[in-house]
Amino acid sequence: MTLQLSADAVAPKAATPQKYLFGPVADFLMLGGSAFLILPVLFLVPLEYEGPVAATMVFVAYLVNYPHFAHSYQLFYRNFGRKVSGDGYDRSLQLRYIFAGIVVPLVMVGFFAYGAAAANTRLLGYATNAMFFFVGWHYVKQGYGMLMVDAVLKRKFFDDRDKKVLLVNSYAVWILAWLQTNTAVTQGKYYGLDYYTFAAPSWITDTALLAALASTVATLLMLVNRWRKNGGGLPYNGLVAYVASLYLWILIARINPLWLLIVPALHSLQYLAVVWRYQTNVERDSSDAESDPQPKVLSFLGPLYRFRLLGFIVGGTALGYLGFWLIPSALTALIPYDRQVLGSSLFFFIVLIFINVHHYFLDNVMWRRGNPEVSKYLFR
Known part of the structure; x- marks a missing residue:
C-alpha cells in the first residue's frame, strides 16, 4: 500500500474523522505493534519446536x-471501466489506472x-531479485x-x-536492505528455479x-x-507502523529464520x-446499510453492511x-514445458512473482492523494 496522503486529502470538514481505524489496541497490534511482541x-523457541512453529x-x-x-484486485478493478475512461478521475490518475491495470500485467x-x-x-x-526489490519498496512505502x-x-x-525526511529515510533503509542481499554474485533457489x-x-x-x-538520525530529530510543536503528541500507532516496516520487516528480516516467515503475515x-476500514x-x-440481511436467518450477523463486508472478506480469501x-495447479496440469530444466513448480513461481510485483503497481495507484474514493471513504 503506497499511501501518499496529507491533510488536504481527508474527507470534507463536515465529516467527523475517526480517531482510530478500529480502536487503540487493535490499531497498535494490526499496524505493527505485534511485531515488537x-x-x-x-529467540526463546527451543530448537525441537522450530519445525512446528515454522509450519504454523x-x-x-x-x-x-x-x-x-x-483485496487489492477487488478494489482496483471495481468499476474499472469508469476509471480508465476518466469518469470522475483526473487525467493523471486515469493514465495510472491504465498503466497499472493493463500495461503492467501484459508486459509481465x-x-x-x-x-x-x-x-x-x-x-x-x-x-525473483526484481520481486525482492519491489517488495521492499512496497513495505517501506506502506x-x-x-x-x-x-x-x-x-x-x-x-x-x-x-514528509520529505520520512520518505528519504524510508528509501535509504530500503536501498541498504536490498544492497545487503546483493553484496556478491550468489545463486539461490526459489520454487525450484535458480x-x-x-x-x-x-x-x-x-x-x-x-x-x-x-537519515534515521534526521528522522529522530524531526520527530x-x-x-514539541504538537504540544507533546504524535501519531504513535502510525510511528509503530513506520518503524516496524522499515527496520523490523526490511532491515533485519533475516535476523531469525522464523522471523523471516512471519514478516509477510504482519505486513498483510x-x-x-x-x-x-475502507x-x-x-x-x-449504501442506502440500505442498516437494514437486516435477507434471509432473516442471517440477521445474527448484524446490519446489512456487515454482511456485505463479510462477503468482501470471504470473496478475497477465495480469490x-x-x-x-x-x-x-491448472496451468501446471494443462500446459507442457521442459520440467527437467524449469522444475515442477514453474507456474507457482510465475504466479507468486506476478502477484507480488503487480500488487505494488496497483497500490501505487489506488492509495494516493487525489483519488476521490480514498478521500471519500478512508477517513470517515
Whole structure:
C-alpha cells in the first residue's frame, strides 16, 4: 500500500474523522505493534519446536496473505471501466489506472511467456531479485502511508519538510536492505528455479549504510521537533507502523529464520487494517446499510453492511486461493514445458512473482492523494 496522503486529502470538514481505524489496541497490534511482541519470543523457541512453529507461521502467513493480495484486485478493478475512461478521475490518475491495470500485467505476461518458452532459467531467475526489490519498496512505502493515515486520524499532521525526511529515510533503509542481499554474485533457489543476486561494490553498500544512519538520525530529530510543536503528541500507532516496516520487516528480516516467515503475515495484517476500514465505510454508504440481511436467518450477523463486508472478506480469501493455488495447479496440469530444466513448480513461481510485483503497481495507484474514493471513504 503506497499511501501518499496529507491533510488536504481527508474527507470534507463536515465529516467527523475517526480517531482510530478500529480502536487503540487493535490499531497498535494490526499496524505493527505485534511485531515488537513476537520478535523477542522467537529467540526463546527451543530448537525441537522450530519445525512446528515454522509450519504454523507459514499457514498463518498464507491465511492473511491471500485476502491481502486479493483485496487489492477487488478494489482496483471495481468499476474499472469508469476509471480508465476518466469518469470522475483526473487525467493523471486515469493514465495510472491504465498503466497499472493493463500495461503492467501484459508486459509481465509477455516476459514470463518468453522466459518459459525459451527455458531461460537465468532470465526467470532475475525476476525473483526484481520481486525482492519491489517488495521492499512496497513495505517501506506502506509503512510511511500508515503513518500518514494515523496522522490524519489523530490530527497530528506533518508538514512537507517532515514528509520529505520520512520518505528519504524510508528509501535509504530500503536501498541498504536490498544492497545487503546483493553484496556478491550468489545463486539461490526459489520454487525450484535458480535466482541470482548482483555483485554490488562494498563502497556502495557502505555509502548506503551511512545514508541510512544519517537519515534515521534526521528522522529522530524531526520527530522530537514535531512532538514539541504538537504540544507533546504524535501519531504513535502510525510511528509503530513506520518503524516496524522499515527496520523490523526490511532491515533485519533475516535476523531469525522464523522471523523471516512471519514478516509477510504482519505486513498483510497492516494492510488489512486499512482495507477493512475502507470497505466498511463503502458498505455503510449504501442506502440500505442498516437494514437486516435477507434471509432473516442471517440477521445474527448484524446490519446489512456487515454482511456485505463479510462477503468482501470471504470473496478475497477465495480469490486468493484461486490465484495462488488453483490457477497455477491448472496451468501446471494443462500446459507442457521442459520440467527437467524449469522444475515442477514453474507456474507457482510465475504466479507468486506476478502477484507480488503487480500488487505494488496497483497500490501505487489506488492509495494516493487525489483519488476521490480514498478521500471519500478512508477517513470517515
